[in-house]
Amino acid sequence: MGEFELIEQFFKPNRPPAPASQAPAAPESIVLGIGDDCALLQPAPGMQLAVSSDMLVEGRHFFADADPAALGHKALAVNLSDLAAMGAEPLACTLALALPPERARDEAWLAAFAGGLRALADAHACPLVGGDTTAGPLNLCITVLGQVPAGQALRRGGARPGDELWVSGTLGDARLALLALRGDIALPPPALAAARQRLERPTPRLPLGRGLRGIASSCIDLSDGLAGDVGHLLAASGVGAVIDADAAANLIAVIAFLSGAGGTFDLNFRRSTVLTGGDDYELAFTAPPGARAAVERAGEKAATPVTRIGRIEAAPGLRLIDAAGRPVEDGFRSFDHFA
């Protein structure tokens, strides 16, 4: 199969994307999709455009034998998570794909990958409008485009001393799944299944991000680990924070399976998993204490749990405390691709 047939067969939508109930981006925003030199989009009047690109590399971001449907899901999900963190709604995405020759011939793999990507794209009204295919070591690069009312985007730099620090959903499970799949730890089958779902099919928090417009003072998505990503938010805002490391460690979804399991899963391991694990694709955000009820309502409306885990302070840096308020030794670092 040639590259043009490959695009035609697997990636060109054969029908307009179904509008998802929670995704207000109108299909009429797509003026021209796959098949020309560029796609053409018409953002709604008064909107700013949000854009983000992420690249996933075989052997680094995913295993060579990863489920292709899950991979298609995840490649788009990590990008949609960036739109969520800005409070933006999706408009469209592009996919650039380098495929080794054996993958380019593997129609079952391509169909499953494209299907996983399309299912998530349809669910969030974020159609694939263009891209590129080439031969090369397996590499997936997705760019998402979204829109947000001018001036309402959630940025990293708006946290102020006195604000409270929140996170969405659960944390650390993706890391546990990775450790278990690598054979570094053992997890009971139901725990592994649940954790693996979080690793392979993260949920971009788009409804929550939109709901936090006008409420959150700053926001970031958690891709490299809580400590490092919150560190970026603090640096951008010129502030510091104290985080209750034990409240954070309790956000592991499969924690019930870990508590009684002895040494490997001690408190420090759980803290480290949540603070440095990465691949969570949850939102960390700040809001003034007076907005607490509004934050909780936004979480309920988006059907996404939200948890307060700390507060912003004027002194730069990230300080960790335990459940009793005592300082926790901070040796936790974020993931760095070149470290």
Add this chain to the structure above:
Amino acid sequence: MGEFELIEQFFKPNRPPAPASQAPAAPESIVLGIGDDCALLQPAPGMQLAVSSDMLVEGRHFFADADPAALGHKALAVNLSDLAAMGAEPLACTLALALPPERARDEAWLAAFAGGLRALADAHACPLVGGDTTAGPLNLCITVLGQVPAGQALRRGGARPGDELWVSGTLGDARLALLALRGDIALPPPALAAARQRLERPTPRLPLGRGLRGIASSCIDLSDGLAGDVGHLLAASGVGAVIDADAAANLIAVIAFLSGAGGTFDLNFRRSTVLTGGDDYELAFTAPPGARAAVERAGEKAATPVTRIGRIEAAPGLRLIDAAGRPVEDGFRSFDHFA
């Protein structure tokens, strides 16, 4: 160096891009650049957004020892060429970059690559606003965003029987340089230098593309070879064309060096080079015969040569004739990454 330091040091602009005289995109269209979950752009009112992604892989699109500044130029140029083909003006670009560890440590390489990219980005007011860096086999994925007045984009599907087929600039030289660098042919040093410039530093035809709005009935950029790319235009338009293969073959910039050189450079070789060579990043476009003077004025205004090489016919398919109007055997195929 970590990935965040790498972005900070090499890719984050330390100054706003200089507005280029021929590029009307205003710097105020960039609301937020590198450093948040997404960049934020504000397209001008009444504009549609044009978006395109291209991926370059080491060993396939460029040699491992390619001049990094030229590589930075080319990675962006091939994307800007897609904007040119739509008649769009650049707004911004993102770069996703997979780097082997030894490249990530090679500050001279990184600085030269980023410098080459930035020089072209500045020349066309297309600042880098975001992206991603990761470890992996060397892979460059750029997404460009541009804008075009609603309804004025040049598309592939507008060619009509009776229209004339034009191309910009020169063709085939990039292919000659590739063959010479591979050792398949020998070129005199001045010819190789000129051809290599076309291979390594293609010129995106943005001023011409903008100038053809309202004049050209269809347009495509030439990346995979004249025959194949014009074939895409014809298919999208539901028409066919006859091309003067010898007029096309005469568009080789270094043709003066080839004419006396005997067998390797015979007429059929020159035809094949232009029809299937690829990597030209010129525009092929159609316009009614009555627009001939307007096309020529657009070319002059953009300081870009334009040449008529054929005409559109109702019967599907691409037919080649020689300078005397006789049919030329058509065994020329376009480049396909998976063929």
